Amino acid sequence: MITPDVPPQGGYLAKQCPVRAQWDVIRPTEPRPDSPVLERRFARGREFEQQIVARLIDLHPGALIIAPGERADREADTLAAMRAAVPLILGGRLPTDLIGRRVGEPDLLIPADDQAGYRAVDIKHHRCLDADPGRPPAHCSPLHHLGWAAAAPVPGSAARNRREDLLQLAHYQRMLEAAGMAAGDGRLGGIIGVDRVVAWYDLDAALGRQERRSAMQVYDAEFEFRLQVLAAAAEHLADPDRPLLVEPARISECPECPWWSWCGPQLQTGPGDVSLLPRVGWRARRMHRDHGVTNRAELAALDHRTATLVADGVDLRPIIAALGTLPDDTPITAVVGARKRAQRARLAGAGIRTLHQARALGKSTAAYADQPMRDLPEQIDLARAALGGAPAYRRRGVRRVEVPRGDVEVDIDLENVEDGVYLWGTLVTIRSPGWAGGPAGYRAFCRWAPMTAAVETGLFAEFWAWLAGLRGVAAETGRTFRAYCYNAAAEGGQLRRLAAATDLTDEVAAFTSSADWVDLLRVFDTQLITGSSTGLKAVARLCGFTWAVQDPGGGESMLHYDQAVGAADPAAAQAARDWLLAYNRDDVAAALALRDWLDQTASSYPPIEVLGT
Ligand code: SF4
Numbered sequence: 352m353i354t355p356d357v358p359p360q361g362g363y364l365a366k367q368c369p370v371r372a373q374w375d376v377i378r379p380t381e382p383r384p385d386s387p388v389l390e391r392r393f394a395r396g397r398e399f400e401q402q403i404v405a406r407l408i409d410l411h412p413g414a415l416i417i418a419p420g421e422r423a424d425r426e427a428d429t430l431a432a433m434r435a436a437v438p439l440i441l442g443g444r445l446p447t448d449l450i451g452r453r454v455g456e457p458d459l460l461i462p463a464d465d466q467a468g469y470r471a472v473d474i475k476h477h478r479c480l481d482a483d484p485g486r487p488p489a490h491c492s493p494l495h496h497l498g499w500a501a502a503a504p505v506p507g508s509a510a511r512n513r514r515e516d517l518l519q520l521a522h523y524q525r526m527l528e529a530a531g532m533a534a535g536d537g538r539l540g541g542i543i544g545v546d547r548v549v550a551w552y553d554l555d556a557a558l559g560r561q562e563r564r565s566a567m568q569v570y571d572a573e574f575e576f577r578l579q580v581l582a583a584a585a586e587h588l589a590d591p592d593r594p595l596l597v598e599p600a601r602i603s604e605c606p607e608c609p610w611w612s613w614c615g616p617q618l619q620t621g622p623g624d625v626s627l628l629p630r631v632g633w634r635a636r637r638m639h640r641d642h643g644v645t646n647r648a649e650l651a652a653l654d655h656r657t658a659t660l661v662a663d664g665v666d667l668r669p670i671i672a673a674l675g676t677l678p679d680d681t682p683i684t685a686v687v688g689a690r691k692r693a694q695r696a697r698l699a700g701a702g703i704r705t706l707h708q709a710r711a712l713g714k715s716t717a718a719y720a721d722q723p724m725r726d727l728p729e730q731i732d733l734a735r736a737a738l739g740g741a742p743a744y745r746r747r748g749v750r751r752v753e754v755p756r757g758d759v760e761v762d763i764d765l766e767n768v769e770d771g772v773y774l775w776g777t778l779v780t781i782r783s784p785g786w787a788g789g790p791a792g793y794r795a796f797c798r799w800a801p802m803t804a805a806v807e808t809g810l811f812a813e814f815w816a817w818l819a820g821l822r823g824v825a826a827e828t829g830r831t832f833r834a835y836c837y838n839a840a841a842e843g844g845q846l847r848r849l850a851a852a853t854d855l856t857d858e859v860a861a862f863t864s865s866a867d868w869v870d871l872l873r874v875f876d877t878q879l880i881t882g883s884s885t886g887l888k889a890v891a892r893l894c895g896f897t898w899a900v901q902d903p904g905g906g907e908s909m910l911h912y913d914q915a916v917g918a919a920d921p922a923a924a925q926a927a928r929d930w931l932l933a934y935n936r937d938d939v940a941a942a943l944a945l946r947d948w949l950d951q952t953a954s955s956y957p958p959i960e961v962l963g964t
């Protein structure tokens with residue numbers, strides 16, 4: 352039950368960290384100011400929104416822009432416009448939903464096809480469409496004909512299900528429903544991204560591959576939960592004996608959160624919170640707490656062999672309960688049951704055929720059988736690696752670290768902004784005598800012109816022709832060829848998208864599915880474990896590589912890009928371009944240094960088994 356102390360909230364509430372919502376009320380310390388990188392993102396987002404709105408006004412003479420003013424006036428104007436069936440409402444403010452405790456300002460309100468009710472559309476400065484022929488095509492409508500009726504499938508292109516976008520649209524949907532102005536023929540919302548079309552989303556469809564609940568269901572649960580968090584925080588503020596509902600956990604939002612200066616030290620105290628481990632999120636953290644595991648040391652102390660059985664679906668609870676109750680020579684079959692063949696086979700594989708042998712199982716680890724986590728053994732190894740004395744360990748079963756090498760090697764690293772890729776950096780290494788197919792060393796394919804689709808595809812075509820030519824010469828001269836990236840999810844996604852835009856889909860797909868295309872992140876991650884970030888900046892430290900530029904990182908590179916293409920002072924623009932090229936050159940050099948280290952040194956690192964079986 353929500354107390355009246357919680358004022359109506361915007362859609363951001365559902366998509367943000369609940370702890371952040373709590374600290375926004377409590378204000379346990381001075382929040383960190385927004386970083387320049389974050390400020391830039393906000394500013395570019397506002398500029399993009401203004402561009403799109405200007406374009407929409409040109410295209411839709413009948414559009415109504417809700418004038419700035421008092422919130423109540425804007426809400427009344429928006430409601431009146433919807434009741435008058437205005438064909439496009441820009442900058443509106445939906446009537447405050449006092450029962451649902453919602454406020455919201457969708458960028459666009461578009462009438463349903465039958466003019467009964469409206470749909471919300473937001474403008475976001477990011478890409479909404481991926482090239483993905485394997486998924487159902489995105490349904491998009493053009494800016495000159497915005498409505499769902501004009502939407503058509505875009506073959507080979509799938510809509511990105513960005514959770515934060517969909518929860519925002521679900522928030523507007525609930526507000527439209529509360530106002531009696533929601534379209535009656537389906538819960539749909541749209542996003543206009545840098546693709547410059549309306550990408551439509553069915554808010555009653557599953558939110559994503561890992562989330563079967565619909566966007567509406569997830570939104571309802573998340574928004575309601577955060578309202579409870581806010582209510583508890585308000586009560587705690589009035590009476591510190593009243594408990595808070597949530598506590599910090601390290602999530603992807605933390606690095607840019609104003610409260611990291613408060614949460615970070617708490618999480619890093621002592622052996623450190625389990626959420627500091629890669630891929631250990633809210634859910635896993637809560638399950639560990641349920642089992643009395645509150646930090647990385649306690650997680651590291653769990654029994655790996657027992658965890659493997661739990662992860663494989665073996666219910667160890669009856670076995671643990673039988674210890675000391677039944678005789679030690681009782682066959683496991685008598686405890687597990689004759690029908691559970693798969694479980695018995697897994698136990699036998701682990702050398703457990705009698706209760707006596709089961710005594711070696713870890714009781715506290717076996718207790719996880721009530722909520723089995725498939726990656727519990729991995730989490731235990733991550734915790735051990737994080738707290739172990741070596742900077743990295745070989746994974747279980749890895750005797751020698753292997754990395755594919757070639758006679759001709761090319762490290763590839765792209766740099767992009769929201770609107771597209773402006774730089775493909777390459778580093779050619781020749782490891783075969785007699786090569787005359789082109790020079791070794793760094794080569795950058797870049798454009799410093801303002802980003803347009805033509806600029807981006809022209810650059811990609813140039814880069815691709817060079818890469819394909821080099822690969823072709825290597826093949827003709829009987830040499831092996833390898834091209835490396837660090838994290839194929841990033842590079843591969845851009846390759847697919849730009850290949851589709853340049854009629855190179857089959858050619859690029861043949862390359863990226865071949866052994867010639869190597870993801871060094873995967874090479875690293877499948878053979879080594881550190882318990883911390885596996886980003887290139889982090890793992891390059893293992894081989895002693897450092898970047899020449901200050902503050903190397905994707906966020907900083909965007910700040911420099913703005914200067915490189917937009918600075919009025921030519922010297923400032925040149926300095927920014929030099930920074931970006933030096934940064935990119937070191938990114939590919941770091942990948943080469945890491946590869947050499949993987950090849951020559953990494954095998955001498957200890958196996959993770961030295962920290963416990
Ligand atoms: S630092 Fe992380 S856990 Fe803390 S409020 Fe921010 S996002 Fe949430």
